[in-house]
Structures are given as C-alpha cells and as structure tokens.
Amino acid sequence: xxxxxxxxxxxxxxxxxxxxxPSGSFGDMSDSDPEGLFTYVAFGRDFxxxxxxxxxxxxxxxxxAYDRPTFFGGTEVGYTDYPYxxxxxxxx
Numbered sequence: 001x002x003x004x005x006x007x008x009x010x011x012x013x014x015x016x017x018x019x020x021x022p023s024g025s026f027g028d029m030s031d032s033d034p035e036g037l038f039t040y041v042a043f044g045r046d047f048x049x050x051x052x053x054x055x056x057x058x059x060x061x062x063x064x065a066y067d068r069p070t071f072f073g074g075t076e077v078g079y080t081d082y083p084y085x086x087x088x089x090x091x092x
Contacts, residue, residue, distance in 0.1 A: 017044065045071075052084045061085050 008016050047053050049066035056063060062085075070078020 017047070048078075049082045050085075051082060056085055 045066045049064040067078045
C-alpha cells in the first residue's frame with residue numbers, strides 16, 4: 001500500500017491501478033491471507049469491458065460483460081471496442 005500511495009502522489013489516483021492475482025505466486029512468494037489481500041481492489045476486468053466504469057457505478061447502471069479470452073489479444077476486439085453506456089458519457 002505504501003508503494004501504491006507513493007505512485008498516486010506522483011501521477012494521481014485517476015491514473016493508477018494495481019493488478020494482483022489471488023492465485024499468483026512467483027518463486028517462494030505467496031501470502032498467508034490471499035483472499036483478504038487480493039479482494040481489496042478488483043476492477044481490472046470490469047474496467048476493460050466498461051470504459052465508463054466509475055460513472056456506471058455512480059449511477060448504478062448495468063455493466064458490459066467482459067470476454068476474457070480476447071483480453072490483450074493484439075487487436076481492438078475485447079480491449080478497446082466495448083461501448084460506453086450512452087453517448088452523454090463519451091463527452092464527459
């Protein structure tokens with residue numbers, strides 16, 4: 001959290017995200033309480049599928065379903081082609 005706060009102090013909270021996988025481990029690294037740690041900030045997939053996610057959450061609007069097999073596939077499909085909820089949000 002300290003590193004995250006430091007990065008936020010430089011670039012701002014609207015430009016910083018952290019992605020940690022609950023099943024992730026590398027070498028001998030792991031966490032004694034992975035559920036407690038990894039369920040703290042979990043919006044990555046929803047942000048990919050909903051370019052207007054903060055506004056959708058504020059307005060209690062439905063979310064686009066994400067298509068995980070297309071994530072980061074090298075094209076816009078499943079990455080930058082998800083629609084905004086309405087055109088008013090695009091201008092916001």
